Amino acid sequence: xxxxxxxxxxxxxxxxxxxxxxxxxxxxxxxxxxxxxxxxxxxxxxxxxxxxxxxxxxxxxxxxxxxxxxxxxxxxxxxxxxxxxxxxxxxxxxxxxxxxxxxxxxxxxxxxxxxxxxxxxxxxxxxxxxxxxxxxxxxxxxxxxxxxxxxxxxxxxxxxxxxxxxxxxxxxxxxxxxxxxxxxxxxxxxxxxxxxxxxxxxxxxxxxxxxxxxxxxxxxxxxxxxxxxxxxxxxxxxxxxxxxxxxxxxxxxxxxxxxxxxxxxxx
Numbered sequence: 654x655x656x657x658x659x660x661x662x663x664x665x666x667x668x669x670x671x672x673x674x675x676x677x678x679x680x681x682x683x684x685x686x687x688x689x690x691x692x693x694x695x696x697x698x699x700x701x702x703x704x705x706x707x708x709x710x711x712x713x714x715x716x717x718x719x720x721x722x723x724x725x726x727x728x729x730x731x732x733x734x735x736x737x738x739x740x741x742x743x744x745x746x747x748x749x750x751x752x753x754x755x756x757x758x759x760x761x762x763x764x765x766x767x768x769x770x771x772x773x774x775x776x777x778x779x780x781x782x783x784x785x786x787x788x789x790x791x792x793x794x795x796x797x798x799x800x801x802x803x804x805x806x807x808x809x810x811x812x813x814x815x816x817x818x819x820x821x822x823x824x825x826x827x828x829x830x831x832x833x834x835x836x837x838x839x840x841x842x843x844x845x846x847x848x849x850x851x852x853x854x855x856x857x858x859x860x861x862x863x864x865x866x867x868x869x870x871x872x873x874x875x876x877x878x879x880x881x882x883x884x885x886x887x888x889x890x891x892x893x894x895x896x897x898x899x900x901x902x903x904x905x906x907x908x909x910x911x912x913x914x915x916x917x918x919x920x
Contacts (some may be wrong), residue, residue, distance in 0.1 A: 665890070665899070673789055681780050682723070689773045690716050690866040692904075695813045695886040696769065698795050699897070702759035710764065719767060728774035729915065735908035738764070739866055742873045742905070749819050749876055760909050761877060775907040782920045791842065792863070792910050796902050798838050799831035799864040806830020815868075820875045827870055830864050835864045855917055863910045870905025874898070 672684050695714035697708035722728050741764075745755045755761060779789055807827025815823040839860045843853040860871065874897055885894030897904075914920045 669793075670920050673786065678780050682777055685773055685780075686716060686719055687690045688829070688896060688900070689719060689769050691889065692772075693765070693769055694899060695889075695895045695897045696763070699874070699883070699886060700765060701758040702762075703797060703883060711765075715766060716754055718770050723773060723777065728777045731771055732778070732908050732912040732915070734767055735912055738771065739869055739909065742869055745911050746816055746869065746876055747871045748818055749816070755876075756880065764912050771903045771917040772900070773906040775911040778915070778920065779907075784919075786915060788920070792907060794838055794842075795863050795910070796867050796906050798835040799867050800902065802831035802834030803827035803868070806833070806842060816872055816875075819872050819879060823868070823872070824892055831868070832861060832864045835860050848875050859910065859913045859917070862913065863906050866909045867902035867906035870902045871888045873905070874901035 672681060676684060693712035696715075697711040700711075702708050702711060705710050722731055733864050745753060748905070755764070758903040760888050779785060779792070782788060803823070804827065807822070807824045807830065810826040810830070811824030814821065815828060836857060839857050843856055848856065874886065880883070886897035887895030889895050890899065912920065
């Protein structure tokens with residue numbers, strides 16, 4: 654299993670580099686639509702749809718909604734749904750395994766439409782910005798930093814469970830370790846960018862919120878997988894599971910991050 658995992662990681666890294674540094678805006682938008690399509694196909698399974706035709710139709714629906722949002726030029730406006738969306742997800746995670754509306758297939762399907770469309774919208778808004786490279790690399794740095802810091806801090810100090818019934822391996826110590834690492838990264842970034850103290854503070858707040866929300870994205874997918882008794886969202890990526898297993902944190906972090914950057918005037 655190790656070799657397929659390594660090879661898959663290399664391929665994913667190359668594809669990420671190409672998407673960020675090589676593709677122009679049109680091809681980037683289509684590439685991200687392709688990722689969202691695959692994520693939609695997997696989300697249908699997480700929502701309780703088992704027939705391949707139903708899963709494909711749901712993925713097509715996601716693509717159609719994305720196209721409609723783009724044509725109507727409301728991809729920025731759609732991001733204002735995100736705080737309510739992830740506030741609801743937080744409530745679900747906190748109340749699990751209490752019987753709640755999320756257990757219904759249609760509730761998860763509708764939730765998935767908003768999650769995946771706002772993720773795609775956030776990436777489109779980011780790509781249209783003048784400083785796309787800076788902001789997208791910072792976003793990925795925050796997500797990876799939060800994940801890496803959480804992993805090592807959790808292993809070293811983890812005692813208090815974050816969401817025992819949803820993801821027993823995660824701890825509050827891990828979350829704080831991830832936040833600590835991302836804040837160090839922001840300090841370095843702000844210093845290298847010659848930001849003022851006020852700008853640094855604003856960016857630190859954005860990083861703090863993004864780090865916490867990225868964890869929520871992971872927990873939400875874990876909740877759905879646990880409910881459906883799935884280990885991975887699919888087997889599309891050898892050794893890594895599915896697309897949703899790779900972008901679960903991004904689905905929560907990207908819309909909130911881009912919305913906050915826009916509200917502060919950086920985008």
